[in-house]
Amino acid sequence: MRYLSEYINNDFKPFSCQEKVAEIQDFFADCNFSHFPVLQEGIYMGCISAVDAETFDADKSITDYRYALEGFFVRESMIWLDVLEIFARNNATIVPILNDANSYLGYYEITDVIKFLNETPFLKETGGILVVEKPILDYSMSQIAQIVESNNGKLLGVFVSEASTEKIQVTIKMTLGAMNDIIQSFRRYNYEIISEHHEDDYLNNLKERSEYLDKYLNM
Numbered sequence: 001m002r003y004l005s006e007y008i009n010n011d012f013k014p015f016s017c018q019e020k021v022a023e024i025q026d027f028f029a030d031c032n033f034s035h036f037p038v039l040q041e042g043i044y045m046g047c048i049s050a051v052d053a054e055t056f057d058a059d060k061s062i063t064d065y066r067y068a069l070e071g072f073f074v075r076e077s078m079i080w081l082d083v084l085e086i087f088a089r090n091n092a093t094i095v096p097i098l099n100d101a102n103s104y105l106g107y108y109e110i111t112d113v114i115k116f117l118n119e120t121p122f123l124k125e126t127g128g129i130l131v132v133e134k135p136i137l138d139y140s141m142s143q144i145a146q147i148v149e150s151n152n153g154k155l156l157g158v159f160v161s162e163a164s165t166e167k168i169q170v171t172i173k174m175t176l177g178a179m180n181d182i183i184q185s186f187r188r189y190n191y192e193i194i195s196e197h198h199e200d201d202y203l204n205n206l207k208e209r210s211e212y213l214d215k216y217l218n219m
Contacts, residue, residue, distance in 0.1 A: 004078075004079070004080045004083060004108070004113070004116055005076055007108055007109075007112040007113070007115075007116060008076070008097055008105055008106040008107075008108065009094075009106050009107050009108065009109055009112065010106040010107075012027075012031065012036070014036065014037040014038060014039045014044075014096075014104065015027075015036060015037070015038045015039070015048065015062060016038070016039060016040065016062070017038060017039075017040040017045060017061065017062045017063045017066065018061055018062070018063065019038075019061060019062050020058070020059070020060070020061055021053060021056045021057060021058050021059070021060050021061065021062070021064075021065070022058035022059070024036075024048060024053050024062065025053055025054065025056075025058060028050040028053055028054075032093070033050060033093055033094050034049065034050055034051075034091065034092045034093040034094070035047035035048065035049050035050065035070065035090075035092050035093070035094060036048060036050075036094065037096040037104065037107060038062055038069055039104055042103075042104070043102075043104075044073065044096060044098060044102065044104045045066065045069055046066075046069030046070050046071040046072075047069060047070045047071075047072065047092070047096065048062060048065070048068070048069055048070075049068070049070060052065070052068050056068075070090065072086055072089070072090045072092070072095060072096075073086075073095060073096045073097065073098050074086050074095050074096070074097055074098075074108065075097070075098060075099070075100065076097055076098070076099050076100075076105055077100070080113060080116055080117060080120075083095065083108060083113060084113060084117070087108075087110050087113065092110070093109065093110045093111075094107045094108065094109050094110065095107060095108050120157075121156050121157070122156050122157035122173055125156055125175070126175075127156050127173050127174050127175050128173070128174055128175075128179050128197075129171065129172065129173050129195065130171075130172045130173075130174070130179075130182065130183070130186075130193070130195055130197070131161065131169055131170070131171050131172070131193075131194040131195040132144070132169070132170050132172065132186050132191040132192065132193060132194060133167055133168065133169045133170075133191065133192040133194050134167065134168060134170075134190065134191050134192065135166060135167055135168075136163065136164070136165070136166060136167055136168045138190070139168050139170065139191075141158060141170075143189065144158060144170060144172060145158070147182065147185045147186055147189060148172065148174050148182055150185070151178050151181045151182045151185055152178060153174040153175060153178070153182055154174060154175040155172070155173070155174050156173040156174055156175065157172075157173045158170060158171070158172050158173075159171055169194060179197060180197075183197060
């Protein structure tokens with residue numbers, strides 16, 4: 001089993017608060033990072049943004065712009081999904097990593113997190129993907145699992161892919177099995193099938209009836 005902590009990176013040392021803005025601008029020109037961490041005497045102060053650095057006076061130091069540092073980070077123990085959320089929330093290509101004692105350990109790059117995600121069974125294993133929708137007050141993750149498993153399917157992953165105040169969409173990945181039986185079971189439990197599937201007998205029957213009706217009306 002691989003762990004995300006295997007991807008902790010220290011190829012580049014963090015900036016110090018005394019670093020000149022000109023040097024930081026040169027760094028961002030050479031490295032395609034959105035942000036980079038800043039430390040003061042070993043203590044993490046935040047990240048400086050490449051976009052912000054472009055607008056700063058090159059002759060000044062980071063200390064003069066401490067107000068602009070962004071304080072996001074992740075913990076070494078965080079799972080990949082929480083780490084990915086920090087990336088997305090801060091529109092960042094790297095995130096600094098701190099341990100439970102708030103000591104700086106290094107950083108994750110988004111490309112490495114995506115590489116790690118590609119190795120998870122949710123993406124790596126062959127399976128079918130089903131998107132279902134139901135009123136938000138009526139859906140149940142345990143019910144979703146029960147529907148899949150009672151039709152001899154095995155779940156590889158489930159996540160909420162869209163939600164509003166009224167409805168919720170859930171994306172399900174499962175081992176390929178009796179997909180049509182699973183689809184019809186979800187309909188019996190009043191889930192709407194959002195994704196399209198060749199194995200869906202219900203839609204295939206509707207299509208055949210519609211084509212027959214068109215031919216009848218055009219006779």
